[in-house]
Amino acid sequence: MNAIMQPWPWYVSGPLISLVLFLLLWVGKNFGMSSNLRTLCTICGADKTSDFFKFDWKAQRWNLVVVLGAIIGGFIASTFLTDTAVVNINPETVKDLKELGFSSAGNAYLPTELYSLDALTDIKSVLILAIGGLLVGFGTRYAGGCTSGHAISGLSNLQLPSLIAVIGFFIGGLIMIHLLFPLIF
Amino acid sequence: MRTLLYLLIGIFFGITMFKSEAASWFRIYEMFQFQSFHMYGIMGSALAIGIVVVQLIKRYKLKSIYGERIQFIPKNKSISRYLIGGIIFGLGWALAGACPGPMFTLVGAGFAPILIVIVFSVLGTFLYGVLKDKLPH
Numbered sequence: 001m002n003a004i005m006q007p008w009p010w011y012v013s014g015p016l017i018s019l020v021l022f023l024l025l026w027v028g029k030n031f032g033m034s035s036n037l038r039t040l041c042t043i044c045g046a047d048k049t050s051d052f053f054k055f056d057w058k059a060q061r062w063n064l065v066v067v068l069g070a071i072i073g074g075f076i077a078s079t080f081l082t083d084t085a086v087v088n089i090n091p092e093t094v095k096d097l098k099e100l101g102f103s104s105a106g107n108a109y110l111p112t113e114l115y116s117l118d119a120l121t122d123i124k125s126v127l128i129l130a131i132g133g134l135l136v137g138f139g140t141r142y143a144g145g146c147t148s149g150h151a152i153s154g155l156s157n158l159q160l161p162s163l164i165a166v167i168g169f170f171i172g173g174l175i176m177i178h179l180l181f182p183l184i185f
Numbered sequence: 186m187r188t189l190l191y192l193l194i195g196i197f198f199g200i201t202m203f204k205s206e207a208a209s210w211f212r213i214y215e216m217f218q219f220q221s222f223h224m225y226g227i228m229g230s231a232l233a234i235g236i237v238v239v240q241l242i243k244r245y246k247l248k249s250i251y252g253e254r255i256q257f258i259p260k261n262k263s264i265s266r267y268l269i270g271g272i273i274f275g276l277g278w279a280l281a282g283a284c285p286g287p288m289f290t291l292v293g294a295g296f297a298p299i300l301i302v303i304v305f306s307v308l309g310t311f312l313y314g315v316l317k318d319k320l321p322h
Contacts, residue, residue, distance in 0.1 A: 004204075010223050013205030014230025020198045021231070022238050027190055028249035030258075033286040037310040044307070052314035062191045067289050069195015074293025076196065077203035085294075087209045090220040097214065110210050110282070115296045126301060132281025133302035135273050137309025140285060142320065143270025144260065147284045150271075151228060154260060156235030161260040161267050168271015169278060170217075176279035177217040184280075 005083050021152055029062055032149030034140040036060070036067050078109075085109040100185040128184070143168060202290040210282025217279055266322040277309075 008016075021031045038053065039060045046053035078085060087109055097105035104112040112119065119125040140146040143165045145154060151169070154162025202208045205227055216224035241247070242255050249255050278284050281302045283291060288306070291299040313320075 007206050008201070008204040010205070010226030011230055013201060013207065014227045014232075015234055016197075016201045016205075017227065017231035018234035018238060020194060020201065021235050023194045023197075025238075025242060025255050026247075026249055027187070027194070028251050028253055028255065029191075033284075033289075034310075037285060037307050038314070040307045041311045041314060044311075046311050046314060049311075050314040050317070052317050053311075062187070065188055065191040066195035066198065069192045069197070070199035070202065070286060070289040071293040072192075073196040073199015073201075074203050074208070074290035075295070076293075077200040077290075078294035081200065081204060087206050087211045089211045089215045093211070093215045093218055093220045096218065097211070105211060108211075109206075109294070110291070110296055114210065114282075115291075115298045117297060119298055120301075125298070129281055129298055129301040130305045132277045132283075133305030134309040134312070135277025136281060136284065136288075136302070137277075137306030137311075138313045139270050139272070139274030139277055139309070140306075141270070141310045141313040143267050143274055146274065146286070147228075147278075148286050150267075152231055152235055155232050156239045157257050157259075158236065158239075159260045161263065164264055164267035165271040165274075168268045169275040171268075172272040172275020172277075173213070173217045173279040174275075175272070176276045177214060180276075180280075 004081055007088070017152060018156075021156060024066075030149075031153045032145055033063075033067070033070075034146040034149060036063050037137050038141060039064060100181065102185075139172070198286065199290045199293060202287045203294055208283065208287035208290045208294070213279060213282045263322055266320075269321070277306075 024031045039057045042053040042055065042057040086107060089106060094106035102111050102113055114125050114128060145165060150162040150165040155166065206212045207224065207227055212224055215221045247255055283299065283302055285306065288299055288303055
C-alpha cells in the first residue's frame with residue numbers, strides 16, 4: 001500500500017499507459033483524448049457555425065465517459081492514494097523555477113502561482129492559462145491528435161504523421177520554455 | 186455495461202495520470218529542460234510496449250470483446266499540418282503544463298483554475314474548426 005501512496009516511478013506508469021491503450025483497443029475503441037474537445041464544441045452548438053463540427057457526436061459518447069472517468073480518477077488518486085502531493089523535481093529545476101518566480105517549485109503538485117484559487121484574481125495568471133488552453137485546443141486539432149492520440153496511439157502503430165506531430169510538440173515546448181518563458185516570467 | 190467499462194478504463198487512466206505526475210506542470214517544465222528522465226521514461230516505456238501490443242493485435246488478428254476485428258485507421262499523409270499543429274500544441278502544452286487527458290484529471294484533483302485551460306482549449310478547437318479551410322494542411 002505504501003508504494004501506491006508514493007509517486008509512481010516511470011517504469012510502472014509507462015506500462016500502465018500501454019495497458020490503457022490496450023484496454024481501449026480491446027473494447028473496440030481507441031486512445032485519443034483531444035477528440036473530446038471537438039465533441040464538446042458540437043454539443044455546445046458549433047455545428048451551426050462550421051461543417052467541421054457536423055458529425056454524429058453521440059458515437060463519441062464513450063470517449064466522454066472515459067473523460068468522466070479521468071476526472072473521478074484524479075479525485076480518487078489525490079484524495080485516497082496520495083499522502084502529500086509534492087512533485088520531487090530535479091533540484092536544478094527547482095532553482096531555475098524559483099529564479100523565474102515560481103516559489104512553489106519543489107513544494108507542490110502544480111505551481112500555486114498559476115493553479116491556486118488566489119491565482120484566479122491575478123490577471124496575468126488567468127491570461128497564461130487561457131492562452132495555454134487556446135494553443136493546446138487549436139494545435140491539437142490542427143495536428144489531428146495530442147499526446148495520447150499521436151505520441152502513444154499513433155507512434156505505437158508506427159505512423160509517420162504521428163512522429164512529425166510529436167517532433168512538432170517538442171519544437172513548440174522547447175521554444176516556449178527556452179525562448180518565451182524568460183520573456184513571460 | 187459497456188458504459189461502465191469505459192468509465193472504469195477512464196478512472197484507471199486518471200489515477201495513472203495523477204500518480205505518474207504526468208499531470209504535473211512541473212514535470213512538463215523539467216522534461217523540456219532535459220533535467221529528468223522521468224517523462225521520457227514514461228513515454229518511452231509506454232511506447233515500447235504499445236508497439237508490441239499493436240503488432241501482436243495485427244499479427245494474431247485479435248478481436249475486440251464484442252467479436253469485431255480491431256481496426257487501425259492510418260493517418261492522412263501531410264507534413265505541414267502535423268508540424269505546424271504540433272508546434273502550436275507544444276507551445277500550449279509547455280505554457281499550461283497540461284494536455285487534453287491530464288487536464289480533466291486535474292479537475293478531479295481539485296485544481297479549479299484548470300477549468301480556464303479546458304474552456305479555452307474547447308474554444309481553441311472551435312477556432313480551428315472555423316479557420317480550417319484557410320490553413321495549410
